[in-house]
Structures are given as structure tokens and as C-alpha cells.
Amino acid sequence: MGLTWKQRVFTALLGTAAVSGLTALLLILVGTINVLLPPDTKFGIVFDAGSSHTSLFVYQWPANKENDTGMVSQALACQAEGSGISSYASNPARVGESLQGCLEEALALIPKAKHHETPMFLGATAGMRLLSRKNRSQVEDVFAAVRQALGQSPVDFRGAELLTGQDEGAFGWITINYVLGLLVKYSFSGEWIRPLEETLVGALDMGGASTQITFVPGGPILDKTTQATFRLYGADHTVYTHSYLCFGRDQALSRLLAELVQAFSSFYYTFHFLNLTSKPSLSEANATVWQFCRRPWKLVEESAPADQDPWLRDYCASGLYFLTLLVEGYGFSEETWGGIEFRQQAGGTDIGWTLGYMLNLTNLIPAEVPAQRRAQSFGVWTAGVVFLVLTLAATLGAVGVQLFWIQD
Incomplete structure (x- = not known):
């Protein structure tokens, strides 16, 4: 049946x-393939302890890096309360308090699970370099207070130290060339490539107590104390860098005020106020500065924005000093002046030595191989x-x- x-x-x-x-x-057991997971994100914190104020920057980069150097981007910028750390020389105990607000912002941004592996560094520049010439013991007291305050944080505190002028200039050069895409950039074919060395630009930095100039020279550097060498994205770079202590804006104006009973009244802020950041000719820049300096003070006060009041008296003297430094000091002429750009930021990143420092530091942090998972198409x-x-x-x-x- x-x-x-x-x-x-x-x-x-x-x-x-x-x-x-x-x-x-x-299909589940046999049809799987290895898939690379997105790379983990690393973080780093740098304090820029300048002569007039201290700023904190948080940077981040993919853990897998590119030719041993991280692709770093700025995640946070914060200006600490109070003046530069050198102003606490007579009361070092207060310096730690001034840094806490920005540090708390950084810790809130970075995931707690990554705090212990996040490097943090404080670099002091010309303000502390000047103090070290006057009273070395006060410098050590200030640094001791900084190390005690930052050493208690949950991140990997790498220390606080006095940067040389050459370091400040060289790291600033790295920053500007990186954010302009001149050290490495992403090609249309989906690969990271290094542009030609001939496209690299020089860097001018005007601080409160010092000024720096850094560039790739056309020939050998005879004075090796002005030479800086580093390796980034698989390429070696050698630059000429020189720092002029006491020739920063604040120091120059202080000397001027010491010689004059009354004076009228950094590169970007002064030239931005004078509308000279859009590549004017040298003759136009010179005429603009002198025209401003000749205006009656009452008219200057009436026409200036209210938020410029604290610096208004200094713009004439600053403009004249910057023109003199660039033309008589650094040798810029009418023909080469057009190659100067005055910027505060580029690509959404603050221009200074801190990003260059972090880029260089990533060379010392081991890259992580991207994790793999079994997945199906x-x-x-x-x-x-x-x-x-x-x-x-x-x-x-x-x-x-x-x-x-x-x-x-």
C-alpha cells in the first residue's frame, strides 16, 4: 500500500x-571571510604654556597610523584661566589650579576607558625661558607644582619641561605643513601620498616673548645649532630653525615703552585688525600701517570694535615692529612679500607647536594592527x-x- x-x-x-x-x-560555517574592523582611536593632550597664557589641546588619531606617524586631528582647544605659568613664580601652588578647568574638559571628552593610555605633556616656551635667565630656582618650583597637579590625573602624564626655541619653531613648521596637506595627503585613488618637498612652506611664529623662523634651506646648514631633523610618514626632513628670545611682541613693546613716555596706543591679530591678512603687497601693508598710526586717537577709539579696547593702543607699534622685523630682520622684499600668509587656523586646526609635537610623539607610540572578525559577504x-x-x-x-x- x-x-x-x-x-x-x-x-x-x-x-x-x-x-x-x-x-x-x-553557508554560515563556510561562507565567512576575514573583515578588518575600523581602527581604534588614540588620544593625546598637550599644554602650551606660553608667556601670556596657557592653552590645552586634545588630539586624536587612528591607532594603525601611516608609515609610523599618526594622522592627527584636533578634537579640543581650551584656554586656561589666568596668565602664563611664569606669572606664578612667586606663588607656584596656584599654577595647578589654573590648569584644572581645561583638564576637566579634556577628560570629559576622552572616553574613560582610554584615560590610562592617553599621553599628556606640558611644554613651556619663551616666558619660562626668560624666567630661567633671571631665577632658575623659581622655574623649578613652578615645574614641580605643575608636575604635582597634572601627575594626579588619570591619564599618562609624560612630564612638563622647558622647550627650546628651536623645538618650538620646528614643531610649528610641522604643524603648518601638515594642516596644509604638504607632508601627506589622501589621493583620489584611496592612498596616502607624500607631496613633493618643493611644495613645503616656511613658518614664522610671533609669540609674546620670542619669535621663530623655520624653513627648508636651499643649501647645507652651516650652524648645526640651527638645524632640526625628524622623520614623518616615512620621510626625513631637515629644516633651518632659529628663535629670537626677547623679540616677541610683548617684549618688544615693553622695551619700546621703557624708552618712550607714551606710545601709540602677534602677527595674525595685529594684521587681522588692520585688514592685512588677504595677501596685500608690501607697499600696501606699509601704507596701511602708517595710515592707521597717523589717525587721531579719538577717531581710532570711535571706529574700533568694543572687544578690541585692551589691545587698541598697541596695534600701531605692533604693526610697525612686525614690518621692521619681516623686512629688515628676515629680509622679505616686495617680490617675496606676497608669499606670506597670516593665519590663526588652517583646516580647522590651531596653528602652533603643539600639533607638530603630537605628530612627532606618535612615532614613539606603537601602531596597533587592526582587529579582524569573521563575517559574511x-x-x-x-x-x-x-x-x-x-x-x-x-x-x-x-x-x-x-x-x-x-x-x-
Whole structure:
């Protein structure tokens, strides 16, 4: 006696469920491939302890890096309360308090799980260099207070130290060339490439107590004390860098005020106020500065924005000093003046030595190999879902036939 139609349907559904289920299982086990997960994100904190104020910057970069150097971007900028750390020479205990507000902002931004592996560094520049010439013991007291305050934080505090003028200039050069995409950039083909060295630009930095100039020279550097060498993204770079202590804006104006009973009244702020940041010619810049200096003081006060009041008296003297430094000191002429750009930021990143320092530091932090997971391609995953649905449908159908069979 042959099988009834119910038995045949039941058998067919069970067979279909078995075959489709086995096929789905094979697709799951055999049809997987290795997939690279997105690289983890690393963070770093740098305090820029300048002569007039201290700023904190948080940087981040993918953990896998590019030719041993991180692709760093700025995640936070914060200006600490109070003046520069050198102003706390007579009361070092207060210096730690001035840094806490920005540090708390940084810790809130960085995931807690990454605090212990996040390097933090404080670099002091010309303000502390000047103090070290006057009273070395006060410098050590201030640094001791900084180390005590920052050393209690949950991050990996790497120390606080006095940067040389050459370091400040060299790291600033790295920063500006990196944010302009002149050290490495992403090509249309999806690869990181290094532009030609001929496209690299020089860097001029005007601080409160010092000024720096850094560039790739056309020939050998005879004075090795003005040479800085570093390796970034698999390429070696050698630059000429020189720092002039006491020739920063504040120091220059202080000497001027010491010689004059009354004076009228950094590169970007002064030239931005005078509308000289859009590549004017040298003659136009000179005429603009002198025109401003000749205006009656009452007219200057009436036409200036209210937020410029604290610095208004200094713009004439600053403008004249910057023109003199660039033309008489650094040797810029009418022909070369057009190559100067005065910027505070580039690519959404503050221009200064801190980003260059962090880029250089990433060379010392081991890269992490991207994690891998077993995954399926979209086509295999779709097929697997189809067979699983078919298995479920066949199984439910077989159960339905069985129940109908029992009721009969």
C-alpha cells in the first residue's frame, strides 16, 4: 500500500526543511571571510604654556597610523584661566589650579576607558625661558607644582619641561605643513601620498616673548645649532630653525615703552585688525600701517570694535615692529612679500607647536594592527537568510500537516 497524499506532503516538507537547513548551516560555517574592523582611536593632550597664557589641546588619531606617524586631528582647544605659568613664580601652588578647568574638559571628552593610555605633556616656551635667565630656582618650583597637579590625573602624564626655541619653531613648521596637506595627503585613488618637498612652506611664529623662523634651506646648514631633523610618514626632513628670545611682541613693546613716555596706543591679530591678512603687497601693508598710526586717537577709539579696547593702543607699534622685523630682520622684499600668509587656523586646526609635537610623539607610540572578525559577504548573508526562512516555512508546514493528520 502506497503513501497517502498527507504522508507524501509531510515527507517532502521535512526533506525540504532538512536540505535548506543544512545549506544555511554550510553557508554560515563556510561562507565567512576575514573583515578588518575600523581602527581604534588614540588620544593625546598637550599644554602650551606660553608667556601670556596657557592653552590645552586634545588630539586624536587612528591607532594603525601611516608609515609610523599618526594622522592627527584636533578634537579640543581650551584656554586656561589666568596668565602664563611664569606669572606664578612667586606663588607656584596656584599654577595647578589654573590648569584644572581645561583638564576637566579634556577628560570629559576622552572616553574613560582610554584615560590610562592617553599621553599628556606640558611644554613651556619663551616666558619660562626668560624666567630661567633671571631665577632658575623659581622655574623649578613652578615645574614641580605643575608636575604635582597634572601627575594626579588619570591619564599618562609624560612630564612638563622647558622647550627650546628651536623645538618650538620646528614643531610649528610641522604643524603648518601638515594642516596644509604638504607632508601627506589622501589621493583620489584611496592612498596616502607624500607631496613633493618643493611644495613645503616656511613658518614664522610671533609669540609674546620670542619669535621663530623655520624653513627648508636651499643649501647645507652651516650652524648645526640651527638645524632640526625628524622623520614623518616615512620621510626625513631637515629644516633651518632659529628663535629670537626677547623679540616677541610683548617684549618688544615693553622695551619700546621703557624708552618712550607714551606710545601709540602677534602677527595674525595685529594684521587681522588692520585688514592685512588677504595677501596685500608690501607697499600696501606699509601704507596701511602708517595710515592707521597717523589717525587721531579719538577717531581710532570711535571706529574700533568694543572687544578690541585692551589691545587698541598697541596695534600701531605692533604693526610697525612686525614690518621692521619681516623686512629688515628676515629680509622679505616686495617680490617675496606676497608669499606670506597670516593665519590663526588652517583646516580647522590651531596653528602652533603643539600639533607638530603630537605628530612627532606618535612615532614613539606603537601602531596597533587592526582587529579582524569573521563575517559574511552581503550575497552569502542574503542567501543564508533565504534558506533559513525556507527551513522555517517548511518546518511549520510539516507541523501543520502533522496536526491536520492527527485531527483526522
